[in-house]
Amino acid sequence: MTTPPQAQAIAERELCGLVNGLAAQISDHVRRRAVTLGLTAAQATALRELTGPMTTRDLAERMSCEPSNATFVIDKLEKQGLVERHPHPTDRRAKLLVLTDDGVALRERLLGLLTQESPLAGLTAEQQRTLQELLEKTVARP
Structure with a gap:
């Protein structure tokens, strides 16, 4: 039996x-x-998503924002000594974003704080994996 359109x-x-x-x-x-x-x-989101060297475009995609917005956030993090821009090894127009030692340390502190009283904390690890799998089936990824 199919679900009526209104109920769906x-x-x-x-x-x-x-x-x-x-x-x-x-x-x-x-x-x-x-x-x-x-x-x-936004700065916390950028730090959370900087899992390794990446371009601003890649970071913006992970942050679900425009590259210009990510650039603004990275500029602030760079002024704080948390991120550096390095030449891209294969694309001279692009820069790689790299966490400094202070950035790595702050990111670790942030990740620890984000797990405390998280909205997902009420789910078991298995339930979180199931939720992730279901969301991955519905969210289009490039």
Whole structure:
């Protein structure tokens, strides 16, 4: 038996509301943790996503923002001595973003803080993996 379109639309609306609610809780959590380290939420997100050397374009994609916005955030992190721009080995137009030693240390502190009282903390590791798998099936990745 198939679900009537109206019931399916209601179910999708409710699911979207839950996903949006979770995203808002995560954003608020990141913001609150960032403040304790003297960072903005965008700076904390950039540090969290800088898992290794990458271009500003790659970072912007991970941050879900425009490269110009990521550049603004990186400029601030660079002034704080947390990030350096290095020449790209194969593209002379691009720069690689690299965390400094201070940036690595702050990132580690941030990651520790983000796990404390996380909106996802109520889920077991298995439930978190299941949620991740389900979201990966729905979110288009380049």
